[in-house]
Amino acid sequence: MKKSIFLKVVLVIAILILTSFSVMAQSDSAKDVLIYGTSTDAASLDPHVQNDSHSEQIVAMLYNTLVRFEPDGEIVPDLAESWTVSEDNLTWTFKLKEGVKFHNGKEMTAYDVKGTYDRFMAEDADASRLIAKNLTQMFESVEVIDDYTVSITTEDSYGPMLSLLSNRTLAIMDPDVIAEYGASTGDFVESSIGTGAFKIVDWKKDEEIIVERFEDYFDENAKLQKVIIKVIPEAASRVIALETGEIEMTNQFPAEDLQRLQDDPNITVRMTPSVGGRLFRFGCNDPIISNTLVRRAIVHAIDRQSIIDGMFPGMTYPSTSCLTPVVWGYADLGVIEQDLEKAKDLLAEAGYPNGFNTKIVTTPRYEKGVELAEVLSAQLSMVGINAEIEVLEWSVILPLWMGVTPEVFDQPMFIMGAGTSMMDADGGLRALYTTTETGTNERNYGFYSNEEVDELVFAAMKETNPEKRLELYKRAQEILYLEDPMGIMLFDTYNRTAAVSSLQGVETNGVGMTYFERIYFE
Amino acid sequence: MSRYIIGRLLSIIPVLFIVSFLVFLMLHLIPGDPVRNMLGLHAPPAAVEEMTKRLGLDKPLHIQYFDFLQKAARGDFGISIRTKQPVIKEIRDRYPYTIKLAIGGTIFATIVGVLLGIISAVNQNKLWDNILMVLSLLSVSTPSFFLALLAILFFSLYLGLFPSIGIQSPQHYILPILTLGAQSVGIMARMTRSAMLEVLNQDYIRTSRAKGMSERVIIYSHALKNALIPVLTVIGLRFGGLLAGSALIESVFGIRGIGRFMIDGVLNRDYPVVQATVLLIASTFIIINLIVDILYRVVDPRIKY
Numbered sequence: 111m112k113k114s115i116f117l118k119v120v121l122v123i124a125i126l127i128l129t130s131f132s133v134m135a136q137s138d139s140a141k142d143v144l145i146y147g148t149s150t151d152a153a154s155l156d157p158h159v160q161n162d163s164h165s166e167q168i169v170a171m172l173y174n175t176l177v178r179f180e181p182d183g184e185i186v187p188d189l190a191e192s193w194t195v196s197e198d199n200l201t202w203t204f205k206l207k208e209g210v211k212f213h214n215g216k217e218m219t220a221y222d223v224k225g226t227y228d229r230f231m232a233e234d235a236d237a238s239r240l241i242a243k244n245l246t247q248m249f250e251s252v253e254v255i256d257d258y259t260v261s262i263t264t265e266d267s268y269g270p271m272l273s274l275l276s277n278r279t280l281a282i283m284d285p286d287v288i289a290e291y292g293a294s295t296g297d298f299v300e301s302s303i304g305t306g307a308f309k310i311v312d313w314k315k316d317e318e319i320i321v322e323r324f325e326d327y328f329d330e331n332a333k334l335q336k337v338i339i340k341v342i343p344e345a346a347s348r349v350i351a352l353e354t355g356e357i358e359m360t361n362q363f364p365a366e367d368l369q370r371l372q373d374d375p376n377i378t379v380r381m382t383p384s385v386g387g388r389l390f391r392f393g394c395n396d397p398i399i400s401n402t403l404v405r406r407a408i409v410h411a412i413d414r415q416s417i418i419d420g421m422f423p424g425m426t427y428p429s430t431s432c433l434t435p436v437v438w439g440y441a442d443l444g445v446i447e448q449d450l451e452k453a454k455d456l457l458a459e460a461g462y463p464n465g466f467n468t469k470i471v472t473t474p475r476y477e478k479g480v481e482l483a484e485v486l487s488a489q490l491s492m493v494g495i496n497a498e499i500e501v502l503e504w505s506v507i508l509p510l511w512m513g514v515t516p517e518v519f520d521q522p523m524f525i526m527g528a529g530t531s532m533m534d535a536d537g538g539l540r541a542l543y544t545t546t547e548t549g550t551n552e553r554n555y556g557f558y559s560n561e562e563v564d565e566l567v568f569a570a571m572k573e574t575n576p577e578k579r580l581e582l583y584k585r586a587q588e589i590l591y592l593e594d595p596m597g598i599m600l601f602d603t604y605n606r607t608a609a610v611s612s613l614q615g616v617e618t619n620g621v622g623m624t625y626f627e628r629i630y631f632e
Numbered sequence: 633m634s635r636y637i638i639g640r641l642l643s644i645i646p647v648l649f650i651v652s653f654l655v656f657l658m659l660h661l662i663p664g665d666p667v668r669n670m671l672g673l674h675a676p677p678a679a680v681e682e683m684t685k686r687l688g689l690d691k692p693l694h695i696q697y698f699d700f701l702q703k704a705a706r707g708d709f710g711i712s713i714r715t716k717q718p719v720i721k722e723i724r725d726r727y728p729y730t731i732k733l734a735i736g737g738t739i740f741a742t743i744v745g746v747l748l749g750i751i752s753a754v755n756q757n758k759l760w761d762n763i764l765m766v767l768s769l770l771s772v773s774t775p776s777f778f779l780a781l782l783a784i785l786f787f788s789l790y791l792g793l794f795p796s797i798g799i800q801s802p803q804h805y806i807l808p809i810l811t812l813g814a815q816s817v818g819i820m821a822r823m824t825r826s827a828m829l830e831v832l833n834q835d836y837i838r839t840s841r842a843k844g845m846s847e848r849v850i851i852y853s854h855a856l857k858n859a860l861i862p863v864l865t866v867i868g869l870r871f872g873g874l875l876a877g878s879a880l881i882e883s884v885f886g887i888r889g890i891g892r893f894m895i896d897g898v899l900n901r902d903y904p905v906v907q908a909t910v911l912l913i914a915s916t917f918i919i920i921n922l923i924v925d926i927l928y929r930v931v932d933p934r935i936k937y
Binding site: 241294341511 | 663664665666668669670671672673677679680714715716717722725743744747781784785788789792795796797798883884885886888892893896899900901
């Protein structure tokens with residue numbers, strides 16, 4: 111009786127299983143549809159507002175900038191076909207390509223470029239759009255010369271201009287769309303209009319974004335007809351979905367899965383050098399940490415290679431400067447090897463022969479953030495520095511980092527990610543390590559201050575001769591990395607993608623943006 | 633009885649009031665700032681200030697709460713700070729997935745759990761009973777998250793039987809429902825077993841056997857019906873647990889349900905979202921328990937309200 115009911119239940123389950131065979135038949139993508147897995151939905155598709163890599167990747171598919179980076183860092187024309195600089199180095203004049211269409215059919219002209227830039231350069235620009243505004247503080251005005259010629263004038267000569275303009279945050283938008291949607295621009299399909307190789311056709315928040323090839327793209331059309339960007343928050347699920355074929359590409363997978371994916375004959379893993387690095391910055395307002403000798407001691411107490419071997423095997427290499435090799439202006443200053451004797455000597459010279467007590471603040475938001483802090487603390491204890499660890503959730507740590515005064519800031523060492531969308535040392539150094547004027551830390555979270563670095567970085571910003579700029583940046587890095595350290599540089603992160611092997615043309619630049627318009631199935 | 637039902641329905645309002653107040657208080661007292669979450673690490677202080685004003689987050693707490701109540705009474709639960717969509721729209725889009733998972737999980741857990749519980753009770757202390765009780769212990773102690781990943785690994789990757797992510801077709805529901813309900817199977821089995829055992833040892837069961845009634849009729853018509861009351865209680869409680877606990881399953885399977893939405897809301901300090909989703913889940917739970925109470929009456933006409 112109960113047995114027969116049991117049998118019936120088993121029978122039903124068996125039927126369910128058998129009927130499910132149809133599901134795993136073929137992956138339902140044709141040869142020109144790509145299913146891409148990501149961990150988080152885009153926060154906004156308004157280029158001037160977005161501030162995270164997930165949004166930026168999709169913005170890169172939908173919009174263009176005046177000039178753009180190639181995978182090797184070379185700057186090439188995008189919407190502008192050529193440009194000149196005035197004698198006094200203050201005015202850049204761009205000749206735009208003709209026949210460029212927005213996704214809504216409108217033709218792009220110099221008026222649209224001006225309209226785009228005026229949006230965030232205006233005095234009363236909506237402060238929450240300031241991401242773009244903040245990047246362009248040196249811009250004085252943008253003028254229309256004729257329908258296809260536009261000029262940008264800066265207050266002072268600005269060496270990294272082209273690198274800055276390659277930043278997706280400064281993408282060209284349709285001012286009519288901005289006028290129509292205002293603060294909702296970039297929040298849904300209709301208000302995310304660009305000139306890019308793909309146009310957005312559907313957006314189910316936290317589930318998926320669907321983009322399709324824009325047939326009137328001004329450059330060579332994308333090879334794929336459609337890309338479906340699926341949101342899969344759990345890393346293990348994402349990796350499994352790649353292995354079952356339910357997604358065909360992802361650029362976020364845990365370090366532990368690298369070996370497994372590389373061993374899978376159906377999957378190709380690509381690692382490209384990135385602008386990003388992992389470090390622990392110094393809070394220079396702390397009485398002990400403010401001592402240069404102490405900071406030098408600390409950076410020499412750390413064994414970077416063992417950290418990499420233990421936590422990120424095969425995925426990276428130790429840092430050789432406070433910038434990574436793909437950032438223009440990078441100078442190779444070598445790996446700082448662990449030297450416990452030197453560290454102890456420096457500590458003694460600083461007045462701490464028996465070490466001291468301090469604190470490391472970290473957050474799990476950065477991959478293995480907590481484990482990194484633990485290892486650092488263990489290594490520091492070998493020279494007598496007793497560092498307690500404070501773990502904070504991302505929501506909690508953000509307000510503690512931003513816009514605070516030195517009296518309030520209480521993080522002698524804290525985890526941080528380095529990187530710059532500009533791929534230029536100006537972006538990697540100026541906002542982060544020059545003394546702030548307002549008294550709060552702004553983006554110089556650790557209150558680092560060194561007069562010579564200030565001079566060098568501002569001089570390099572105004573310098574238009576590349577050779578001279580490189581010299582200035584090299585000296586600045588020597589100070590920031592070795593002589594008066596701003597933090598413990600650990601390792602450079604790699605951009606990594608894992609895709610089914612039939613997918614070709616997968617190229618990723620240093621900022622981490624993949625050129626989806628070049629991807630195709632073999 | 634209908635007076636009872638109306639009375640219970642009306643009592644939802646003060647309960648929701650208290651829940652909403654407590655949630656509001658907790659959200660605003662914990663550290664963390666939704667605006668900074670939204671604008672990211674490099675946003676300048678001026679931008680943060682402007683956005684805070686725009687979202688009305690600079691007003692005193694009691695004003696914010698009354699604003700929320702006023703709007704909620706009209707069905708306006710505000711805009712999600714993170715997705716910028718009306719919260720009510722987000723809920724409408726996401727809630728059906730979670731409800732289907734929770735109902736599916738409960739039905740699965742009930743059918744399998746009750747069956748196993750009956751088998752256990754009838755075979756008390758014999759081999760089947762011991763096996764099933766160990767299995768139910770396993771089911772209760774295995775974290776749903778872990779079980780889900782194992783299930784995906786085994787059924788999706790190695791056997792290729794079920795899809796691992798998304799919720800597009802009926803087959804997509806199978807693994808999430810099974811893993812969501814798996815923990816409850818053990819609880820149902822144990823509950824049913826002890827309820828049945830208590831009933832099976834009663835005199836009237838012995839009388840039925842003496843009268844020569846078939847064992848099957850005794851178990852299903854007489855014993856089970858009397859054992860149902862505690863089992864029903866557990867079903868109601870488990871459904872509430874599945875509603876709230878769906879977040880992990882939704883994360884693993886990439887399903888945009890209300891559980892994940894609520895957790896993301898908490899992590900991002902998305903106040904409107906957390907307020908609305910907690911209220912939603914609280915009301916659903918209250919209604920489910922009301923239904924369970926009504927079912928008591930159906931099962932046992934002696935119960936009077």
